Amino acid sequence: MLKAVILIGGPLKGTRFRPLSLDLPKPLFPVAGLPMIQHHIEACTNVPNLKEILILGYYPASDLAQFVSEMIQEYKINIRYLQEFTALSTAGGIYHFRDQIRCGNPEAFFVMNGDVCADFPLVEMLNFHHQKGDRALVTILSTEATRQQSLHYGCIVLDKDTSEIKHYVEKPSTFVSTLINSGVYLCSVEIFQTIAAVFNSRQQEYYDGGVNGRDTAVIHLEQDVLMPLAGTGRLFALQTNNWWSQLKTAGSAIYANRHYLELYRRRHQNRLALQVTESGDRKQCTVIGDVHIHPTANVHSSAVLGPNVSIGSGAVIGPGVRIRESIVLSGAHIADHSLVLHSIVGRGSKVGQWSRVEGTPCDPNPNKPFAKMENPPLFNSDGRLNPSITILGCSVTVPSEVILLNSIVLPYKELTRSFKNEIIL
Incomplete structure (x- = not known):
């Protein structure tokens, strides 16, 4: 059994998307006629044996209640919105709701950033992850960028023979690699032990007086989890040539709209x-x-x-x-x-x-x-x-x-x- 987690942040994020997010939560902004994260949900429903989709964020639950209800009706799959009490960042939110994610004993779960627009190759990721066996703790979907643009993303140094990530740097100050993290992951449930170790070390720092007022529950997946995992033989990357883009600004919505319409021509002509x-x-x-x-x-x-x-x-x-x-x-x-x-x-x-x-x-x-x-x-x-x-x-x-x-x-x-x-x- 599999699950999926979609990370959508909250109203304090997505400021570059204004004024379009002033009257509507950014994840519900319609691209190609569908709310942005409905494209994520649709991709998840095409994965065999995926039983539940969890949406994590700190928008008020009332903002997403109707949308979630409509998605359950349309796709006949379990979908829940789990509201964070405060912004916990990527891994912090996952760790906070670890019991809900582990409920039902899934073998693995997808993690998808809500502001990513793509032709999501989730089934291909699943097959790739299975091929790596028990060694694979996390598989990252990666794509190529230009040398200059790669500095704005998480950069991956890959062993081309084994697809193992040897080195990972989030938004480096100098060029590392043109292979970048696309914000889509497949994680084995063991990942919670890794995140727990980070959380416990933060708690210890707090009691030792070394956290400087930082919230110990805020854990970044990229810096706090993926960077230390690189080079351990547990972190892999599947490179895709499919279309991929982030939806950070309103201008990028026009670009994403074009590509989703193109995908309709191939898969949903109706x-x-x-x-x-x-x-x-x-x-x-x-x-x-x-x-x-x-x-x-x-x-x-x-x-x-x-x-x-x-x-x-x-x-x-x-x-x-x-x-x-x-x-x-x-x-x-x-x-x-x-x-x-x-x-x-x-x-x-x-x-x-x-x-x-x-x-x-x-x-x-x-x-x-x-x-x-x-x-x-x-x-x-x-x-x-x-x-x-x-x-x-x-x-x-x-x-x-x-x-x-x-x-x-x-x-x-x-x-x-x-x-x-x-x-x-």
């Missing part, structure tokens, strides 16, 4: 809008490439959507509207002949007639092999806003005949004019 002009007696909008339209959305037949567009529930797309490389959230209204490019339109927002909402794509450099999302800060060294996608928070009103370029608008704002390269507070 989730994509048909690329036809006639659907029975009703004329459908023009669809280019991969587009997801929620069944309750109202899209005019003269609108043109795609490629890589997601339209949320209850959204209204008017006549002559053109949308590409964008996410339109539930209840949004895009009025006649408006243009939306490289943007996220928040819940219940309204874009007037003949308006233009446009951002700048921040995709990985296509000329660099293994390049990942850069996730740049909002402002550059000159204090100016870095060009990025345009974001409308929830319930924003953009009047008719207005141009909004490379800007971020906080919720409940009513614009009166055009803006370029600004944050509208």
Whole structure:
């Protein structure tokens, strides 16, 4: 029997995802029409003999209650949300809920960071872990990055013959390896003994007066567990060439949206809008490439959507509207002949007639092999806003005949004019 643990953090995290996380917990932000962590849950349900999924975080339980209930109904699998009393970090949360994870005597459990978007090769990880036998305590899913970008991740030095991790450094100051930790793990239950040793040594330090006020229950999986395990013969890595990305900023949601839509084309074609002009007696909008339209959305037949567009529930797309490389959230209204490019339109927002909402794509450099999302800060060294996608928070009103370029608008704002390269507070 297997289990899975999805780590989602809490409301104090994900600040770079604002304003989209101001009215909705970041793990529930819809990417390609599904809440972000529903993609994790779906991947877990494809693993044979996986019986339970535990979601760990410190969001209030009420924030996730409805979502968990819907997921249990849809996937017919046991799912529970376990709320941490405070932020305990990756291994701290796992150790705190060790009894719930070990309940039922699973042979191993997956651990998945909630902000990772990927084509998760979980079955392949399981087979790889089994091949290593009792030696494997933890298997890390790894992927390749550029030399420069690798400094922002956990770096792995691998024995290519045995796949054993010889050395692991979290966010090194100098180049170590282009092989990086992708935030997906398969752990044998023995790992709790390793974490317990870390916890007990912290407790001892506390009573010896050497912790300097640090919470002894906060344990980092990467620094406190994986780094000491490297080179012991118990830590392995499975390298994948599948698509993988982190969802740290709102701009990375557009990139993730594109790739999940591409996966739908291969596995869930029923989730994509048909690329036809006639659907029975009703004329459908023009669809280019991969587009997801929620069944309750109202899209005019003269609108043109795609490629890589997601339209949320209850959204209204008017006549002559053109949308590409964008996410339109539930209840949004895009009025006649408006243009939306490289943007996220928040819940219940309204874009007037003949308006233009446009951002700048921040995709990985296509000329660099293994390049990942850069996730740049909002402002550059000159204090100016870095060009990025345009974001409308929830319930924003953009009047008719207005141009909004490379800007971020906080919720409940009513614009009166055009803006370029600004944050509208």
